[in-house]
Amino acid sequence: xxxxxxxxxxxxxxxxxxxxxxxxxxxxxxxxxxxxxxxxxxxxxxxxxxxxxxxxxxxxxxxxxxxxxxxxxxxxxxxxxxxxxxxxxxxxxxxxxxxxxxxxxxxxxxxxxxxxxxxxxxxxxxxxxxxxxxxxxxxxxxxxxxxxxxxxxxxxxxxxxxxxxxxxxxxxxxxxxxxxxxxxxxxxxxxxxxxxx
Amino acid sequence: xxxxxxxxxxxxxxxxxxxxxxxxxxxxxxxxxxxxxxxxxxxxxxxxxxxxxxxxxxxxxxxxxxxxxxxxxxxxxxxxxxxxxxxxxxxxxxxxxxxxxxxxxxxxxxxxxxxxxxxxxxxxxxxxxxxxxxxxxxxxxxxxxxxxxxxxxxxxxxxxxxxxxxxxxxxxxxxxxxxxxxxxxxxxxxxxxxxxxxxxxxxxx
Numbered sequence: 001x002x003x004x005x006x007x008x009x010x011x012x013x014x015x016x017x018x019x020x021x022x023x024x025x026x027x028x029x030x031x032x033x034x035x036x037x038x039x040x041x042x043x044x045x046x047x048x049x050x051x052x053x054x055x056x057x058x059x060x061x062x063x064x065x066x067x068x069x070x071x072x073x074x075x076x077x078x079x080x081x082x083x084x085x086x087x088x089x090x091x092x093x094x095x096x097x098x099x100x101x102x103x104x105x106x107x108x109x110x111x112x113x114x115x116x117x118x119x120x121x122x123x124x125x126x127x128x129x130x131x132x133x134x135x136x137x138x139x140x141x142x143x144x145x146x147x148x149x150x151x152x153x154x155x156x157x158x159x160x161x162x163x164x165x166x167x168x169x170x171x172x173x174x175x176x177x178x179x180x181x182x183x184x185x186x187x188x189x190x191x192x193x194x195x196x197x
Numbered sequence: 198x199x200x201x202x203x204x205x206x207x208x209x210x211x212x213x214x215x216x217x218x219x220x221x222x223x224x225x226x227x228x229x230x231x232x233x234x235x236x237x238x239x240x241x242x243x244x245x246x247x248x249x250x251x252x253x254x255x256x257x258x259x260x261x262x263x264x265x266x267x268x269x270x271x272x273x274x275x276x277x278x279x280x281x282x283x284x285x286x287x288x289x290x291x292x293x294x295x296x297x298x299x300x301x302x303x304x305x306x307x308x309x310x311x312x313x314x315x316x317x318x319x320x321x322x323x324x325x326x327x328x329x330x331x332x333x334x335x336x337x338x339x340x341x342x343x344x345x346x347x348x349x350x351x352x353x354x355x356x357x358x359x360x361x362x363x364x365x366x367x368x369x370x371x372x373x374x375x376x377x378x379x380x381x382x383x384x385x386x387x388x389x390x391x392x393x394x395x396x397x398x399x400x401x402x
Contacts, residue, residue, distance in 0.1 A: 023373045025226040029306045032219055074282060077300050078274045085267060114266075117223045117304040124297035169389030173219040174381045181377030188374070 007138040014142030016190040021150040027118030041155035049144030056140025059123040080123045201326045208330035215338040216384045220306040226376040235343035239336035241280040249273045250328030253316040269312045
């Protein structure tokens with residue numbers, strides 16, 4: 001398979017068959033917290049896609065050009081999380097300077113992203129699965145899009161659900177988890193279309 | 198001492214990190230398809246949570262507020278590296294199965310949450326107990342879920358076959374949807390049966 005085809009298959013697998021949220025359970029905290037409204041979900045989703053794509057490439061470079069040659073692989077957790085935190089901080093400052101509107105739309109979500117486990121998780125998966133730089137980029141972007149698809153679907157369902165009567169113990173987290181389970185079942189339907197090595 | 202006991206009881210029941218505050222769900226769902234992995238994960242989290250809470254509390258007077266998040270993350274990451282290296286050296290099989298989820302203890306919201314909410318304003322001894330009890334509160338929920346998922350999903354416990362050949366494995370339980378359903382069910386049962394709103398009774402367990 002050519003390089004391009006491999007990257008594309010990684011990308012689509014990350015969106016559908018290996019959805020970061022529904023099969024790897026990453027980014028659940030903000031998924032439960034920010035899925036009440038479609039608008040919020042969309043803002044957070046856009047920030048996640050951007051940060052995920054960039055940090056997966058940055059961490060790939062750090063890992064292969066700094067940590068591996070120096071034999072410091074065991075320090076990867078610290079390096080990854082520092083890269084992510086620093087990147088988020090820089091992006092926040094740039095957006096603040098460039099566009100007030102964009103800052104107001106995305107700004108509040110950016111600090112949340114540092115502790116979103118999906119971001120760190122993607123960097124760790126990319127190392128474990130030994131991706132090339134292009135595949136890592138595709139995987140980062142695909143995971144971000146997959147996460148957005150899941151959270152948007154959830155926010156849409158929850159907006160409709162406001163008026164429905166839910167058993168008391170299930171309100172909030174409980175019913176959200178059940179819906180996520182049903183969504184995970186639906187996404188399993190994509191299995192077999194493509195596989196992620 | 199009574200304060201310490203109160204903290205402990207609260208973390209077990211009314212402020213339980215998993216089913217009340219709904220934190221740290223990622224690993225709750227990901228590792229609970231086998232009891233053994235869950236147990237290892239819980240020990241790792243207990244270690245990280247109690248010691249990082251203790252360390253953050255020791256440092257709390259010397260930490261500039263502006264960079265405190267960064268300091269906390271670095272403290273947590275250092276302990277997670279210890280857990281990771283230890284697992285890799287002594288239990289390489291489990292280490293491989295847990296994959297990235299050991300590293301993800303760093304972004305487990307419980308650890309960061311306890312450091313922010315408790316360790317920054319309390320002395321080291323109490324912080325240690327708070328971390329420990331939040332860890333235990335997390336662990337017992339995980340272990341209960343893991344028992345059901347492994348028993349129903351593979352008919353075994355701790356890797357040993359418990360149910361006979363007549364048992365048809367529920368494949369769904371060890372896969373992603375099963376995890377979501379089990380946790381939702383757990384939350385439902387606990388909230389519905391044991392935690393009546395405005396109940397007066399002190400931590401029941």
